[in-house]
Amino acid sequence: QSALTQPASVSGSPGQSITISCTGTSSDVGGYNYVSWYKQHPGKAPKLIIFDVNNRPSGVSNRFSGSKSGNTASLTISGLQAEDEADYYCSSYRSHSPLEVFGGGTKLTVL
Amino acid sequence: EVQLVESGGGLVQPGGSVRLSCAASGFTFYNYAMSWVRQAPGKGLEWVSAISGSGGSTYYADSVKGRFTISRDNSKNTVDLQMNSLRADDTAVYYCARGNRGVILSPLEYWGQGALVSVSS
Numbered sequence: 001q002s003a004l005t006q007p008a009s010v011s012g013s014p015g016q017s018i019t020i021s022c023t024g025t026s027s028d029v030g031g032y033n034y035v036s037w038y039k040q041h042p043g044k045a046p047k048l049i050i051f052d053v054n055n056r057p058s059g060v061s062n063r064f065s066g067s068k069s070g071n072t073a074s075l076t077i078s079g080l081q082a083e084d085e086a087d088y089y090c091s092s093y094r095s096h097s098p099l100e101v102f103g104g105g106t107k108l109t110v111l
Numbered sequence: 112e113v114q115l116v117e118s119g120g121g122l123v124q125p126g127g128s129v130r131l132s133c134a135a136s137g138f139t140f141y142n143y144a145m146s147w148v149r150q151a152p153g154k155g156l157e158w159v160s161a162i163s164g165s166g167g168s169t170y171y172a173d174s175v176k177g178r179f180t181i182s183r184d185n186s187k188n189t190v191d192l193q194m195n196s197l198r199a200d201d202t203a204v205y206y207c208a209r210g211n212r213g214v215i216l217s218p219l220e221y222w223g224q225g226a227l228v229s230v231s232s
Contacts, residue, residue, distance in 0.1 A: 002155060036218040038156070045206055045225060046148075046156065051218035057211065089156050093216055098172040100146075100158035100216050 003101035004029065004090055011109040017078040020106045022090030023071060028101055030071035034093035037066060037075045039086045040105075046089065050075060077108070085110045113137040113221045115207045120226035123197055131192040131226055133207030141165065141185040144215035147192050149203035150225075159205070162190060163215050170215065175201075197230045204228075 005023040012018040022029065022037075029035055035053045038046035048057055050066040053073065063078045073092070077084055090103040119131040133145070146161040160181040161170045169181050178197075183190040190207060204225040210217030 034216075034218075038219075040156075045222035046219070047222075048211070048218055048220045051211060051220075057220055091156070091158075097170075097176075098158055099170050100161070102156040102158065105155040 002104035003094070003098070004092060004103035006088075006090060006103035006106045008104070009107045009109065011111055012077075012080045013111045014080050014082065016080050017076060018080060018108065020075045020077075020088055020090075020108070022073040022075070022092075022103050024073075024092055024101070025071055027096060028092040028094040029068065029073050029090075031095060032093050033068070035066065035068060035073040036091045037064075038089045038091065040089065041086050080110055082110050084108060113209065115209065115221055115223035117205065117207050117223045117226035120205065120228045122229045122231065124232050125198060125230055127197050127230075128193070128195045129197065129228055131194065131205055131207075131228070133190045133192075133223055135188045135190070135207075135209070138209070140188040142213045143209050144213065144217065145181075145183060145190040146208045146210070146216070146219060147181065147190075148206045148208055148219065148222075149201075150206070151200070151203040154203075157203075160192060161215050164213055168215060194228070197228075199230050202228060202230045 037050035054066040147159040207223040208219040209221040211220035
């Protein structure tokens with residue numbers, strides 16, 4: 001059982017927008033603006049795509065955006081492309097052990 | 112260019128030990144905290160441990176506390192994970208990672224390729 005709750009799968013057609021939710025508690029997502037999102041292709045290392053709720057690392061497409069409301073963070077991908085098909089994980093700092101928690105991951109399928 | 116290269120994985124028997132090492136390059140190593148994150152086969156990511164830039168502060172997930180020890184050698188730009196009393200549920204790919212800020216538990220922007228540890232008799 002992961003500390004943060006994500007939907008197991010989402011799907012969308014090319015050009016559409018999708019949103020992946022990440023629900024925690026006031027001890028993690030709701031208590032801090034330290035939510036990150038990672039993209040992972042099978043067999044590869046994760047890649048940071050959003051940090052501190054809504055910031056993108058250099059080189060990450062502006063089609064990726066993040067937000068947070070209460071204990072739930074969200075990742076939105078606009079203008080879906082085939083290469084967006086991957087697993088996506090949220091993470092958050094937590095006030096008690098473990099100090100960093102991940103969501104269970106969401107598999108994005110581009111139809 | 113930041114590079115993180117893990118080594119030391121392999122097959123180990125339950126109750127055994129293994130030491131993972133991560134060689135870092137392309138940045139001022141002692142300025143950055145380092146973390147280990149693992150991923151069991153077909154499962155999600157799990158944060159395992161972190162160590163401050165000086166090595167003076169260490170943190171562990173409850174699942175490995177008392178069995179795993181993280182350490183670093185700033186003269187060699189390496190961070191190690193000593194894993195003892197291994198169990199089948201420790202089987203995973205272990206990633207070494209560096210945050211985008213020097214402080215501990217900052218967003219993990221750089222990752223190694225991963226090292227597979229299989230615990231089985």
